[in-house]
Each structure stands twice: as C-alpha cells, then as structure tokens.
Amino acid sequence: MIVVTGATGTVGSKVVVGLRERGETVRALVRDSGAPAPAEWDAGVERVAADFTDPGSLEAALAGADTVYLLVAVHPEMVTHERNVIDAAVRTGRRPRIVLHAAAGVEQRPEGVRFIGSHLSGLDHLKASGLPWTVIAPNGFHQNFLGTAPTVMAGSLALPGGDGAVSYVDARDVAAAAVAVLATDGHEGAVYTLTGPAALTHAELAEQLAAVAGRPVVYTALTPEQALDGLLAMGWEAWRAEGMVELYGLYAAGLASAVTSDVEKLTGRRPRPFAEFAAEHADAFRA
Helix, strand or coil, rough: EEEECCCCCCCCHHHHHHEEEECCCCEEECCCCCCCCCCCCCCCCCCCCCCCCCHHHHHHHCCCCCCEECCCCCCCCCHHHHHHHHHHHHHCCCCCCCEECCCCCCCCCCCCHHHHHHHHHHHHCCCCHHHCEEEEECCHHHHHHHHHHHHCCCCEECCCCCEEEECCCCCHHHHHHHHHHCCCCCCCEEEEEEEECCCCCCHHHHHHHHHHEEEECCCEEHHHHHHHHHHHHHHCHHHHHHHHHHHHHHHHHHCCCCCHHHHCCCCCCCCCHHHHHHHCCCHCCCC
C-alpha cells in the first residue's frame, strides 16, 4: 500500500490519480475524511484524516504502509511536519520506503533559503532514521505563473528574479515522475532533480506569456525589498513572504538554471515546455 500525504494539493492529487491508474492501493491523507473527495479520484482511494502535528493520527494513518509519499505544505513548522511523518513511519515497524518531495537545490545545500533548508533538515532526519528513502526535488512550477495572470493581463510581469534563468517544470510532470518512483523499485538513495526542458530568464518567460496574451508583457526585475513589501501588502504571512524572496534570490543568482533528464528518465517522455503550458492556459492570461 502507498500512502500519499499532501494528497489534495497541486501535485499530490495528481499522484493519487496516477497511482490508481496503475492499479496501486492508495491511502490519501486528508484533513477531513468527511469532506468531498477530488472529482478525479475513484472510489478505490482510501481517505484517512491525519494531522501533521498529531503523531498519533499519523501513526494510525501509516499503519500497513509499504511506501509513503512525504509532501508537506510550505509552512513555518514544515520541518516538524516532515519529521513527525518520518518518526511515525519508524514506529509502524514496517520500514516503509519514504519518497520525500523536496526542492531543486537540496544536493547543493544552499544557505539562506529557508524552504530548501527545511527540506534538508527533513532529509537529514530521514537518512538518520534508517528507513529506505528516495528524494524527488522539483524546480519551481509552471503553474505558479497562474498567480501572475492579473498583472500579465495588464502587460507586466514583475518578480525579483533578476537576469537569472530558471528551469521551471510542469506540476503534472512532477506528479508523473513521483508516480514512477512510488510504483517501481530501484530508487533507494536516489535524488531526482525534476526540471523543464530549458532554463529561461523571466524576460524570456514574459515574451512567451505575451505570445498567448496577445499583448506586450514587460518583465520588471524587482528588488528583494520591493518584492517583500508587495507580498506583505497582499496579505502574505511574513515567514512565507521572506522565504519566497530568498528563493527568488537563488533564481536571480542563476542557481536554478540546471536542466536535467530526470523527468524523461522516470516517465519515458520529455517534460512539457513553458510555451506549451502558457498556450494551454491562454484564456487565463488574456484580458
């Protein structure tokens, strides 16, 4: 049995579907087992309510698991959340394989980027647990740009990405790669860095968005201070806003530009280019 945490999120919900399509037995961890399931899930998905802050609920949810997909949301306590799942898996006594959903950059162990640092803490704890493990480490998602749609429609893409190129990846390709790792053997101790097929600067991304928006889109490289002020003004919680600015600092420095073949290696097909994603969602970017 494969247990999927973060099962209703952008990637997790697609992982559940992909595993079921392969005939796998899936248990999905949710906040409320009585809430409606995602429409794309079939009746064979077992839903179990669990809380990352409640070790007892996690231990019960992981009972009988052979493999666990460990995906937690970006949160000030995400280190504790990952560790609680790992510790609960240890207490089951079954030695389930843990597939940790981390972030591109974990192998380089950059300093000063709290999101990646949190995953590094979780990975170190996982290695120390003695459980078999694998890491999938995706770069930023194409889907994140849907949040920029209002400004793109107004002709602007303003981000603190400097001139650095980023090999953004489609969340659907991340989910497909995760399914391949979860459903097959031979991945123990591997770290798969999941990227799109090319690294593009944000100016180049703005050009591709302009092509589907039907109007010019100008990229403005915000300073970190400008970006932080903007996120806080939008109501972002300070810890998350500061972390996002740190992540874009990594992008601006060109440290997220590596392109790997890991998506194709795991799924048998090349990852989707950003232009294809933008064309699919053209209506979202048109005024």
